[in-house]
Amino acid sequence: MNHVIADLHASQIAYWNGAGGDHWVRRQELTDQVLAPVAEVVLARAAARPGEHVIDIGCGCGATTLVLADAVQPGGALVAADVSEPMLARARRRIGDRSGVAYVCADATTHGFAPGWADLLFSRFGVMFFGDPVAAFANMRQGLRPGGRTVFACWRKPAENPWMMLPLQAAYLHVPKLPKQEPDDPGPFSFGDPDRVRRILGAAGFTQVALEPVDLMLDLASGRGLDAAVAYTLDIGATSRALDGVSDALRAEAAGAIHDALSPHADGGRVPLAGAIWIVTATA
Ligand SMILES: C[S@@+](CC[C@H](N)C(=O)[O-])C[C@H]1O[C@@H](n2cnc3c(N)ncnc32)[C@H](O)[C@@H]1O
Numbered sequence: 001m002n003h004v005i006a007d008l009h010a011s012q013i014a015y016w017n018g019a020g021g022d023h024w025v026r027r028q029e030l031t032d033q034v035l036a037p038v039a040e041v042v043l044a045r046a047a048a049r050p051g052e053h054v055i056d057i058g059c060g061c062g063a064t065t066l067v068l069a070d071a072v073q074p075g076g077a078l079v080a081a082d083v084s085e086p087m088l089a090r091a092r093r094r095i096g097d098r099s100g101v102a103y104v105c106a107d108a109t110t111h112g113f114a115p116g117w118a119d120l121l122f123s124r125f126g127v128m129f130f131g132d133p134v135a136a137f138a139n140m141r142q143g144l145r146p147g148g149r150t151v152f153a154c155w156r157k158p159a160e161n162p163w164m165m166l167p168l169q170a171a172y173l174h175v176p177k178l179p180k181q182e183p184d185d186p187g188p189f190s191f192g193d194p195d196r197v198r199r200i201l202g203a204a205g206f207t208q209v210a211l212e213p214v215d216l217m218l219d220l221a222s223g224r225g226l227d228a229a230v231a232y233t234l235d236i237g238a239t240s241r242a243l244d245g246v247s248d249a250l251r252a253e254a255a256g257a258i259h260d261a262l263s264p265h266a267d268g269g270r271v272p273l274a275g276a277i278w279i280v281t282a283t284a
Contacts, residue, residue, distance in 0.1 A: 009131025012186050013107065016084035016129070019244055023235050025090050028061040030232055033222035035063070035124070038153050038277060041214055042124050043067055045279050046151040051075040052119040055143055057108050057152070058082055058126015062091025068122065069101050076100055079118070082126070083107050109136035113143025120144075121284075123152035129186045137204030144284035150206065153277050154191035156213065160276035163218045164188070167233035168242060170261035171254040175246050178238065188237065197280055206282035214279055217272040220262070229271035230259050 015021075024031060032039075043064060048054050048071040059065045059080040069078050077100040082088040088105050095101055104111060109130050121144050130136035144150070158165050181187055184196065191197050194211045201209045221229035233239050234255055243251055265271050 005131040008186050009109070012129040012131070013083050016087065021084040021086040023240050024061060025086050027232065027235050028090055030222055031236065032061075032063045034218050034220060034232065037216045037218065038124060038275075039064055039067070041216070042151065042153040042279055045281065046120055046122050048072050048120055048122070053077050053117050054120045054122055055079045055081060055113065055118045055140070057121060057123040057140060058129070059091055060084070060087045060126065062094050064122065064124045065091055065101070066095055069095060069098050073100060078102070079104055079113070081106060081108050081111065109139055111139070113140065115142050116145045118144050119148050121148065121150040125153060125155070125188070127152055128154050128188055128190045131186055133200045134203045137201060137206065141205050141284050146284060148284045150280070150282050150284070152280050154197070154280060155188050156276040156278055157192035158189050161274070163220060163273035163275045164237050164239070166261050166273060167239045167258045170257040171239050171242050173257045174250055174253040175242050178242050191278065194278065197278065201280070201282045206284060209280070209282040211278045211280050214277050216275045216277065218275045219270045219272045221269060221271040223269040225269045226259065226263055226266045226271055229262050230255055233258055233262075
């Protein structure tokens, strides 16, 4: 890894152990509800079965880990891996000492997973933050048995994800834009380009790489109304990053602009906006 990439990677780890991790822990319940449609589709595609060994990469606060832990019983086992101490601690509190679940607080790009142990390498949005994704996936592949599968969800391009871009553009009416990112820089949209994902997985030694586009509606309010949706967007993802450290006055103005941008989408208690993901599958 050259030093620019190493710095990007290190800043991701710092973010998930700092402001990013704190935001996710605070908003865990709501985030699980907003992202439930993603969990449903990616867990169904992964189809974890009793007796299987599974690694949940970047498991965060444990929403998918909980479901996988049940799906592999009886007889299976699960490794919940994340580099964020606060998020993994939340996962551990929620899931407890359920049989067959081990927690690993580590950088998945370099962690020594037990070679050939897993049948399934799974992730919901936990694999887009690596400085060197080829090395990362090659490392994680070592944890899979030959013929084992990887199934993960990642975001498609920003323009296809108004659930994140609409509030962000509204916030930008009042706060400075985030530093421009190159499309390949680690971040939520770094796996948006399907050719890049195929190249990464191929170079990391995976075969039968397939990407399926799935379009979803994400209710930013989780049924709790427009103000809840505004509060949620202020605290999560790119919008929260753009607002980190700004004055209360600017934050209030940004909140007003987000309110105006979201209000045409309000439908009773719901505020549904479009989200676009890839379900990526490949074989070790
Ligand atoms: C967008 S969150 C998704 C969390 C969870 N999978 C979910 O869907 O709720 C991304 C997760 O990836 C984790 N992550 C980022 N870089 C990582 C790395 N190098 N090794 C392990 N986990 C990492 C973060 O700490 C965070 O928990």
